[in-house]
Amino acid sequence: MFDAARVTETKIKGAYRIVPNKYPDRRGSFYEAFRAEILTEIIGYPFTVGQANYSVSCRNTMRGIHSTSLAPGQAKLVTCVRGAVLDVAVDLRVGSPTFGTYEITPQDEESGTAVYLADGIGHAFLTLTDDACMNYLCSEAYIPGTMIEVNPLDPDIGIPWGLEEPPVMSEKDAAAPTLAEAVSLGMLPTYEECLAHYEALRQRSTKG
Numbered sequence: 001m002f003d004a005a006r007v008t009e010t011k012i013k014g015a016y017r018i019v020p021n022k023y024p025d026r027r028g029s030f031y032e033a034f035r036a037e038i039l040t041e042i043i044g045y046p047f048t049v050g051q052a053n054y055s056v057s058c059r060n061t062m063r064g065i066h067s068t069s070l071a072p073g074q075a076k077l078v079t080c081v082r083g084a085v086l087d088v089a090v091d092l093r094v095g096s097p098t099f100g101t102y103e104i105t106p107q108d109e110e111s112g113t114a115v116y117l118a119d120g121i122g123h124a125f126l127t128l129t130d131d132a133c134m135n136y137l138c139s140e141a142y143i144p145g146t147m148i149e150v151n152p153l154d155p156d157i158g159i160p161w162g163l164e165e166p167p168v169m170s171e172k173d174a175a176a177p178t179l180a181e182a183v184s185l186g187m188l189p190t191y192e193e194c195l196a197h198y199e200a201l202r203q204r205s206t207k208g
Contacts, residue, residue: 004035007042007116010103013096014118014198015089016042017105018077022112031112033079039116045201047075047116053136054081057127062167064124065150065157065176067092070189070197072146073119075139080107083132087115088159090122092150092182095191100179102159120194124152126161148187149176156180 005020016039020031040046055063065088068074078087089103107113107125117123125134149172152159157179161167182188 004038005032005114007034007038009042010089010105012089012091012098012101012103012121014043014194015091015103015121016116018114018116020112033112033114034077034116040205043116043118043198045198045205047077048139049137051138051141053138055134055136057132057134058168059127059130059132060163060165060167061127061132062124062152062161062169063173064088065090065092065122065152066124067120067122067148067150067188068140068142069146069148069187070119070193072140072143073197074142074146075119076117076123077114077137078107078117078123079112079114079135080109081133081135082109083127083129084108085125085127085132085134086161087125088123088152089115089117090124090150090157090159091120092122092148092179092188093120093191093194094183094188096194099191100157102157104159118194119197120189120191122148122150124159126163126167148182149173150182151176151178154178
């Protein structure tokens with residue numbers, strides 16, 4: 001019997017770090033990435049996978065900060081499966097006790113560390129190697145027009161990226177609004193809306 005991965009909540013409520021127990025042998029290694037029943041017990045409702053994505057990026061690529069509007073929302077379980085990245089969660093829920101707070105998780109293919117992000121929590125990362133590959137398990141299929149972008153270089157958020165040169169970014173990410181601009185534009189969900197969404201997921205699971 002293999003031990004399940006260790007799941008711990010970060011300082012952002014609804015963002016969890018998942019660290020697997022690896023079992024090496026002469027063939028290589030094996031580990032459980034996560035167990036659905038354990039994650040369900042911790043977050044209070046089932047994490048169902050509606051879509052799986054991969055991104056492959058050259059070194060010094062920055063993606064994010066991305067989230068999805070409510071409804072439908074889109075929770076994510078994000079893992080670096082090749083190379084290494086600096087992974088960052090940002091609380092984008094207006095009115096949250098940790099609104100605008102970031103949480104950094106180094107991820108690489110050796111550790112197998114993953115991050116779970118509830119709806120309303122933004123995600124960004126910087127690649128530290130060439131050919132870095134990220135896997136995203138998403139609770140909902142992507143719907144065009146629901147993506148939320150916030151500038152990852154916003155000084156008011158102040159993520160310590162440790163850049164030695166300008167990052168490689170999409171034009172959309174580079175031109176994304178700051179956190180304050182996103183608030184003034186009404187782009188972000190409120191903490192109350194997200195809590196109501198989580199509760200609706202709990203109620204749906206108990207009725208099902």
